[in-house]
Amino acid sequence: MKRSLALVLVLTLALAFFARVPSSRAQDTVTIQLMGWSSSPAENAALEEMIAAFEEANPNINVDLQLVPEYDTTLQAAFASGDAPNVFYVDSSRLPDFVDAGVIAAGGDMIVDPEGFFPSLVDVFTIDDTFYCPPKDFSTMALQYNKALFDAAGLEYPTNDWTWDDLTAAAEALTSGDTVGLVVPPELPRWLPFLYQAGGSVLSEDGTEVTFDSEEAMTALELYLGMVEDGIAAPPSELDAGWGGEAFGTGRAAMAMEGNWVIGALEENYPDIEYGVVELPAGPAGEATMAFTVCYGVAADNDHPEESWALANFLTGPEGATMVAEAGFGVMPAREDAAAVWLETRGIEFEAFVTGAANAHRWQFPVGFGDFIDTFNNGLKEAMAGNMLPEEVLEDSVAIAEEILAE
């Protein structure tokens, strides 16, 4: 008796295991899965609103929005198991991996009105002359300054025409007691603008050669580390903060170089702070900043490619971009027309974030450069602690970059 019961149980389980859930192809409505990560509640609400508008315009498409924690891990597992969402967020730094793995569909002609995007953003999502995915929105790095601390020090507010010398002079004048002039996170993307402002680069234009071992890189490193050594700048952890924006918010740093995300964070956690935003100071080779951007990727292995592109195009098209702009949260829409709307909603004082798009560099490296980033970050931290020399940081990083390219 027991044995037959067990047998029935095992058989049932086996049946359940192998039985295929009948596909919903027969029905007219198509369900598109959209996977992303959760940003601020305001941003999530805006996205849900956009999706509702899309569903109304396309009654035969049903969008299943999944905002997941540990996004990278979840998405990767979904790909690996062959059960990828139809549409998903792609961070610019991750695109080369996905292209290399062949899991992301090449957008090309499927992308509506590509001329409307900021050219620098189209460039970010273009690999080997293929425009893969339409950019969702973007952030650029700019200089934030605490007005009260500038007033107290009797300094004039920074301008868009600032140079490195202005920055260091102001940082020195602003340093007193617990407060330092500038917060400098020991992270590659925060330092890269200085490299580009100095005229340096990590890789050659075509990405085949390491150009990091240069005078310019040394100049930029010495500036960044020199400010720490002089005590006029410090990493966030030295200022009891988890990141630059926090150190700026608590007033431990009079200036910070953060992206658009700082707007929402300051509003939420430090609503009383009076601050302004200007473009990053210019170096010997002029102005430069970084653009951090995310696109809507469409899965290569996709049962409903047309509907997926319809969704991606709606969310990033003129209409979608305008909705992003009007919601007015921290990040900026990727279309130039909509960016103007964003400024209207957000206020002209944030103009520096938009104008930064003109000289923004991409946050993206070829496949395998994660080790390079880790090595550099680690070196930068060690150098800030006084355990490594700037030239050692450069030497180690160059060696790693060359090793990766050689593979």
Next chain:
Amino acid sequence: MIEEKSPTSGAVPAIPPQKVTTMRTTKFEETVAGYLFLTPALIIFIVFLVIPLVIAVYISFTDWNGITPLRDDDAFETIGDDNYQQLLTQEGRRQTRFFTAVKNTTYYVIGVVPTQTLIALILAVIVNQKWLKARGTFRTIAYLPSITSSVVISIVFLWLFSRGGLVNAFIELLYPAYGDKAINWTDDSTGVFHWVLKQFGVTRADVGDWASEKHYGLRTWDWISGPSVTMLMIMILNTWTTIGTLMVIFLAALQNIPSYVYEAAAIDGANVWQIFRKVTVPLLKPTTFFVITLGLIGCFQVFDQVYIIGGGDATLTVAVLVYRNAFGTGSNMGLATATAMILFVIIFIFTVVQRRFFGGERANW
């Protein structure tokens, strides 16, 4: 126990045999029944442990990126022991990072396992004393960290140990001069031995060229400069959270020691220390083996606290390296599984070695 053996003697009065069965058929039926009862657990074990393990071993010999669906024909290529060579023998960034992780993890294990075992033992002996009032309360307090989320504890520790946090404030209270050079516990990659030497003005440059020579991708100086300050903080954190569980295990074993053993020792004139050293500790040997084994395995696999606290290469452990290789930018599942396999071998070796030291006769667990 007695019932199991009894069918041979036929002394099972409660259930009289209904038909004549030979010993052989009884045995057979028992075996079948046994396996049937085992089946659910066995299925789970095979599906979630054995199969993934076999697949993982296979993947460690491929270059799978962890993204391309495995069912695709070109998802991966078999590359032999390339991944293992890159980690172990081939000079380069992979070797450097792997041995950084091995170095950090080793210091971590050496620091945490003896400390937590010793403290747990002492705590267990204390809360086992009959004269101690409110023993239950003390036991609960000591056990609380073990049942609290490690994520929450890690975040609380980040606050406690931040530059302007309570720990530094407390040290400053004791040594007012400390304030000027307060340690930034949460983000200091300096090795602790290096830190101590630095207080005496000794640095890598002073001691000669041997310190800057690289072995397995790391400078000799880095090998011997100990766990980083941040790692030390994580070690303290983990010791504190684990001792509760280990204390409970020791406590259970202590209560199994019959009181007549102590009485006999007391009559023989042994003092408290002698009783502890010559009676309690030897009788706890199997438990100690168990606790150390648990500790070793747990410590070699330390992940969540390090993942949350961060700290880059200074706190990189092997388990975190596995994760870093497997997910995120530049994911390489082949390399990650190879790393995990080596970690498995390391844990296996350590367990076997310490079994020789503490296991003695077959440990009863």
